């Protein structure tokens with residue numbers, strides 16, 4: 183067996199320990215004589231899996247009791263509709279557009295009410311986070327929406343916007359559990375897990391209880407109502423059971439690593455190694471404003487498309503996978519999520535140095 187260094191933006195690298203444990207339990211989970219994949223979601227064994235996963239996530243993120251944790255399906259993209267359908271009581275919401283995912287969420291919300299753009303960084307290819315200290319927040323906005331870490335462009339909000347008292351809703355798909363968060367600052371935190379937590383198929387929604395009501399947009403499908411899932415403990419219908427089981431293992435792994443404070447320190451170290459190299463390189467450079475750099479997704483270019491392609495090809499041959507940038511940006515992107523070991527980043531930088539020497 184040989185494992186590569188996988189820099190994919192998602193689905194992405196998972197901790198090897200977690201994969202090994204899942205492999206060991208594949209045929210017989212904890213004496214049940216079956217795989218978690220084969221298990222009734224109404225069984226005692228699965229109830230324990232989902233309860234433990236929720237408890238561990240609550241502990242990791244210090245989630246207050248007045249927030250529900252929902253394990254849903256449909257990816258982060260289904261939340262683009264679910265959020266306005268459930269939260270637009272006045273039919274108005276304000277969006278901050280810092281990349282394609284925020285833009286898609288905004289476009290979807292327009293189907294259900296009045297969605298306003300109150301800030302955007304589209305003028306410079308989403309290479310920065312706009313100043314959000316004094317935004318024209320709408321008086322009747324039901325919420326202010328952000329995409330906290332921009333997976334494609336590699337920017338992150340280092341400071342949350344001043345929402346002037348309105349509910350903050352955040353897509354944290356690509357920075358989930360990468361550092362400590364103050365949950366009380368948000369009404370809704372959600373993310374697809376395939377970036378930083380687990381296998382595709384699960385989306386986790388952390389939502390303040392007062393936002394979960396029967397009063398949703400007329401015609402909202404049953405499966406798109408938060409209340410249905412909250413009342414049923416995420417077991418209204420068959421949940422993505424195996425995915426939840428893997429997420430639970432990742433939560434345990436994160437606790438063992440020292441929790442989110444320790445992860446932040448590690449993530450800063452890893453990103454620092456890569457950004458420090460980019461800042462002094464004569465060949466490679468980062469593509470976003472330094473103050474807004476993501477710790478998770480690091481896009482970079484040489485400025486020469488052919489050289490980029492040569493780099494990606496040779497990197498792949500050397501065991502560095504999925505370094506090709508998003509099709510809309512080009513160049514390269516190294517996603518260095520929680521499960522990417524510091525050795526992987528060091529090895530990548532050593533490879534980049536060598537490539538630079540050989541090709542300058």
Ligand SMILES: *Cc1c(COP(=O)(O)O)cnc(C)c1O
Pocket residue numbers: 192256257258259260283329331332333353354355356374377
């Ligand atoms: C990947 C991603 C999405 C889309 O996730 P799906 O699960 O494929 O719907 C949305 N937002 C962000 C920030 C992402 O990184």
